[in-house]
Amino acid sequence: MVTGSGPMSVRGSLRPVAAGFACFGFFWGAWAVSASDIKASLGVSDGSFGLLLSVALLGAAATNAVAGSLAERWGTQTGLSRSLAGWGLLLAIGAAVHPPLAFGALMVGVIALGGAVDVVMNIAATAALGQQPGRLVRFHALFNAGVVAGALTVGVLLRSGVSWRWIWLATALAAFVLAQRCRRVPIPAGAVGQRRRLLEAIATVRREGLVLLAVVFATSAMVEGGIDTWGVLFLREELASGLLVGTAAFVVGQLVATSARLSLGPAAGSLGARRGVGVGAGLAAGGLALMASAGPVGMAAAGLVMATAGISLCWPLLLAHASAHRDRPALVVGGVTSVGYLGFVLGPAVVGWLSDTLGLQAGLLALAGAAAFVAIAPTRGAPPVLRRSDRR
Numbered sequence: 465m466v467t468g469s470g471p472m473s474v475r476g477s478l479r480p481v482a483a484g485f486a487c488f489g490f491f492w493g494a495w496a497v498s499a500s501d502i503k504a505s506l507g508v509s510d511g512s513f514g515l516l517l518s519v520a521l522l523g524a525a526a527t528n529a530v531a532g533s534l535a536e537r538w539g540t541q542t543g544l545s546r547s548l549a550g551w552g553l554l555l556a557i558g559a560a561v562h563p564p565l566a567f568g569a570l571m572v573g574v575i576a577l578g579g580a581v582d583v584v585m586n587i588a589a590t591a592a593l594g595q596q597p598g599r600l601v602r603f604h605a606l607f608n609a610g611v612v613a614g615a616l617t618v619g620v621l622l623r624s625g626v627s628w629r630w631i632w633l634a635t636a637l638a639a640f641v642l643a644q645r646c647r648r649v650p651i652p653a654g655a656v657g658q659r660r661r662l663l664e665a666i667a668t669v670r671r672e673g674l675v676l677l678a679v680v681f682a683t684s685a686m687v688e689g690g691i692d693t694w695g696v697l698f699l700r701e702e703l704a705s706g707l708l709v710g711t712a713a714f715v716v717g718q719l720v721a722t723s724a725r726l727s728l729g730p731a732a733g734s735l736g737a738r739r740g741v742g743v744g745a746g747l748a749a750g751g752l753a754l755m756a757s758a759g760p761v762g763m764a765a766a767g768l769v770m771a772t773a774g775i776s777l778c779w780p781l782l783l784a785h786a787s788a789h790r791d792r793p794a795l796v797v798g799g800v801t802s803v804g805y806l807g808f809v810l811g812p813a814v815v816g817w818l819s820d821t822l823g824l825q826a827g828l829l830a831l832a833g834a835a836a837f838v839a840i841a842p843t844r845g846a847p848p849v850l851r852r853s854d855r856r
Contacts, residue, residue, distance in 0.1 A: 476541075476652040480645045481588045482606050484544065487642060488581060489610025491555075491635045493718065494618040496611070498628035499694075502571070506564050510824070514816020518809045520572040521689070524579025525805035531580035532587065532665035532798010540588040540794070541654030545646040547580040552639030559632035574632075579805055581639075587797045590787045591653035597784035604780040605725035612718045619715075653794065665798030676841075677786055678800050682807035684741075684778040684838045687748055690811035690831040691771050694824065716769050721776035740781045742839045747774025749835035756828035771835075778838060779804075 495502075503513045535543040554577055558570040593600040618631050669678050724744075751770025754763060786800045787793035815827030 476588070476592070476650045476654050478589065478592055478603070478652065480642060480649050481544070481585050481651055482603070483645070484548065484581065484585045484642055485589070485604070485606040486610035486613075487635065487638045488578070488585065489607035489612075490614035490617075490638075491578070491610075491631075493611035493614025493616075494628065494631040494635075495614075497615045497618045498622065498631070501622065501628055505562075506568055506571075509820060511816045511820035514814075514819075516568060516572065517575070517816075520575035521579075521805055521808040521811075523572060523576025524582075525802050525809060527576055527580040528583045528802035528805050529665045529798055531583045532794050532802065535584050535587050535653070535798065536665075536794035537656070539654045539656045540584050540591070541646055541649075541651050542656075544581070544584040544588065544651065545643045547577065547584055548639045548643035548646065551577045551581050552636040552643065555632045555636035555639065559629045559636065579802075583798050583801050586783060586801060587794045588652045588654070590783055590793045590797050594784050594787045594793055597781060600784050601725050601777065601780045604776075605722045608718050608722040608725060608776060612715055612722065615715050615718065665795045665802060667799075668795040669799035669803060672796060674786055674796070674800060677782065678803035680741075680838055680841045681779075681782050681786070681800055681804040682810075683834050683841075684745060684775060684782065684807070685804040686807035686811040686814075687745070687752075687771075687831050687835045687838065688775045688779065689808040690815050690827070690834075691748070691752070691768070691775060694815050694819075694827065712765070716765075718772060720769055720773035724773050724776055725780070741778050744774045744777030744781075745835045745839035747771070749832045749839060750774075752828050752832035752835060756825040756832065775835065 503510075506513065506516070508516065531543060531547060538546075551574065554570060554573045558567060558574055561567045561570055589600065589603055593603055614631070618628055621630065622628065669675060748771045751767040751772070751774060754767030754770065757763065757767075783797065783800065787796045811831070814830055815824070818824070818827035818830060
């Protein structure tokens, strides 16, 4: 089927990619709610947990760059199939391993290889819908819907005394099924392309003048990763809200994010990237500041909802503009998202360090400041690609 429109349409089915988005979101939704339990199983402090996550996400940044180049060389069909199969294998092994050291190493591998899955899915989706940013925003709502399902599922399981490890095993099985599906069904940008150097995606960011955009992208990723990892943990541990309230606040936030992407998607063309990113990041900054205000649990939960919903608008809008007018966006998407994952690296480390030294509230305020930068940066001194009006 034709997934795009106009002269730059890309043929291929988005259905396997859509299922991949939902599966990937399911895993991260489960992660957000079970992060406290995973940290407890490792027996580490907030700072050590943040450092471990940073190592994992640094690996994800590296796999983003390499997977972007390989997706151009192999095509997204082969790239997504292989990355899903490898990710599923590590998830299955991780679900069975209990010694903290061995599990910690596998956790790093799962998150790192997940970066490859993420970037190839984004390449395929952007190849099909990059010229229609509104539709791309709506497509990304599938990830948030998966996050909601994962958070609710693991919340129910944990409250029933069932281990989060079963979620890892179920996700592994889904990844294997999707890997086989991708082998049989053509997806956008799935054809074999030119042979590129493994780090060509990184060089593309500088060559195409996308450095500032990549920095903004990385900062928004830092905020999003910080909210996902520490938001529920803050409610559960700092405010003693318990699993139910923390999970409910996160789920409501993701439902709002899903609704925001679905409802604002059609209007993204008229909003443009500057206004859309500014509004979303500004809302995230306000929500994080509200969480850190030491108010009642209800206020902090409302802040988590605001922050989660606001930051959800930034990733697809920035990605669509980075890849504007390209029918094979593998190198650009791979390069920009690899820099973006460096933001994911900084988020856990900064919040974890501040939590150990000044308290988790200070970490949330740091994230609020980063979100404010994202809100301002696209409208002041942004690269030309962000200043193009979006007429689609």
